[in-house]
Amino acid sequence: MELGWLLWGAAVLLLLPVLMELSPAVNFALRIGFYYLLFFVCSALTAPVCLLVNGGRTVKNMRIIKTVVKTFKYFFGLRFEVKGLENFEVEGPAIIVSNHQSILDMMGLMEVLPDNCVQVGKKELMYAGTVGLIIYLGGVIFINRKSTSSAKMVMAEVAKTMATDNVKVWVYPEGTRNCTGDLLPFKKGAFHVAVQAQVPVIPVVYSSFTTFYNPKKNLFTSGKIKVEVLPPIETKGLTSDDVSELTDRCYRTMRATLFRLSGRPGE
């Protein structure tokens, strides 16, 4: 029995490099599967540490999560080239908005995440096993995208409490992953919250992943990701009537930056 398992294990180990060469699909599945496994196992190991160190759900746990997730890039040969971090140094709370391409964004998020910053996430993530637990402990704000009214209520609450809690809130205004190399139209919630709380909007742009990551083509190799934190956009004195223009302005600036960072000619 043991000999059988030994032979089986040896065969897989010998065949794996061949399989990975022969089949991009196998290579992609193994790499993305390993990414999920890293999330799952590291979440399970980090959750007790967060509970022991910080006692429960608090943005302070993001420091621990960030320390762990920042190591993931080495497993996948990914490098980040970051510019503009000084733009995070605003007095007090702010709304941070960035493009969202894939679950790989979690590495980019943690690469630059400022202190006291929580994220807005779809509520389905709460049920992602140990990952749901760790993002709950990290203070992630969960919204139900299928119910605009309830999502708006949650966001309105964020606008009220972010000042007292002195937290920054990171939102993906596209509202979903989009790995096309362009931006989807922006949802307005993040900008309503910024205006309601009268806090600046800080745009963050990640260069396109398409040169090293494309699930449709089973592409997932090593690569470099350029990250640029843009100057804050003030909202003091703005009202809800200005939200559409603020959203459009932010969209245009981020889209131009995305094209520049990705070496794509602007339109």
Ligand SMILES: CCCCCCCCCCCCCCCCC(=O)SCCNC(=O)CCNC(=O)[C@H](O)C(C)(C)COP(=O)(O)OP(=O)(O)OC[C@H]1O[C@@H](n2cnc3c(N)ncnc32)[C@H](O)[C@@H]1OP(=O)(O)O
């Ligand atoms: C140790 C190991 C650990 C391993 C794991 C570690 C993981 C790392 C930890 C961090 C985890 C981070 C997880 C991130 C997950 C990211 C996501 O899940 S992205 C998906 C969720 N995010 C969003 O959806 C983006 C935010 N969405 C919005 O802001 C939306 O606007 C909305 C509030 C959900 C409403 O959406 P919708 O109705 O579809 O569209 P809109 O056009 O935006 O709004 C319609 C309408 O309503 C007005 N409006 C919107 N928001 C408000 C508001 N807050 N107040 C008032 N009015 C609002 C808007 O103006 C529109 O009206 P109009 O007349 O057309 O203008």
Ligand SMILES: CCCCCCCC/C=C\CCCCCCCC(=O)OC[C@@H](O)COP(=O)(O)O
């Ligand atoms: C014992 C229970 C076992 C449960 C198994 C679950 C295993 C969980 C392992 C990994 C989960 C990875 C999720 C990590 C967070 C990723 C954040 C993210 O990028 O979510 C996508 C969201 O932004 C937008 O979603 P859509 O593009 O709209 O779709």
